[in-house]
Amino acid sequence: MPARTTTNGFETGIVTRDGNRLASFYRDILGFKELTPMSVPGFCHIHRMAFGRTILRIVEPEQPPLNDHAGGEFMASTGFRYLIMVIDNVEETVEEVRAAGCSVPVPPWEVRPGRLVCQVQDPDGNHVELIEITEAST
Numbered sequence: 001m002p003a004r005t006t007t008n009g010f011e012t013g014i015v016t017r018d019g020n021r022l023a024s025f026y027r028d029i030l031g032f033k034e035l036t037p038m039s040v041p042g043f044c045h046i047h048r049m050a051f052g053r054t055i056l057r058i059v060e061p062e063q064p065p066l067n068d069h070a071g072g073e074f075m076a077s078t079g080f081r082y083l084i085m086v087i088d089n090v091e092e093t094v095e096e097v098r099a100a101g102c103s104v105p106v107p108p109w110e111v112r113p114g115r116l117v118c119q120v121q122d123p124d125g126n127h128v129e130l131i132e133i134t135e136a137s138t
Contacts, residue, residue, distance in 0.1 A: 009053035012083070013046075016124050017068075019060035023047040025122050026056060029096045030085065051085060071125025074105070082119070082127035090116045090132040097121075108132075 016022050026032040032049035039045045047058040074081050087093060090108050097104055097120040105127075106119035116132040 007053075009055070011055040011057055012080070013057040013059050014122075014124070014126055015059045015061065015065055017060065017064050018123070019045055019047050019058050021123050022058045023049065025100060025102070026051075026058070029093065029100055029102075030128065031087075032056060056083070068124075071121065074119060074127040074129075082129055084129045084131065086131045086133060088132060090118060090130050093130060094118055094120060 014022065023034065026049050027034050030051070032051045035048040035050055035055070037045065037047050042062065044059050044061045046060075049056040049058065069077075094104055094108055100123070102123055103121040103125075104118060105121060106117075108116050108118040108130075111117045114134040116134075118130050120128050120130060122128060
């Protein structure tokens with residue numbers, strides 16, 4: 001029997017060494033709404049961020065992570081590699097990402113008529129795909 005959801009979506013997490021820096025990026029540049037943070041004493045602090053029904057947990061462990069695996073080409077490794085956001089201002093958001101000193105490894109391009117796509121990276125190097133769909137593609 002498959003799992004039965006109790007919510008209308010799912011949450012995903014990013015482990016980082018600098019939770020405040022990542023929370024600022026997702027809130028101030030990508031437009032996530034900051035929710036009430038959570039702490040697990042002796043374990044971690046969690047910034048909870050909402051984008052529509054999706055919840056992103058930015059987890060900063062009390063013991064820093066042993067390895068850093070973010071970054072690189074987004075299809076160079078298996079596993080969860082990137083978030084996808086459908087927004088209505090890709091070009092403007094890319095300029096904000098660049099102004100924040102973050103990378104845009106795949107600049108905006110029209111993958112097919114009416115669909116603008118790009119890949120940006122957060123300050124830790126995690127990939128976020130931004131998609132803008134115009135009326136022409138619907």
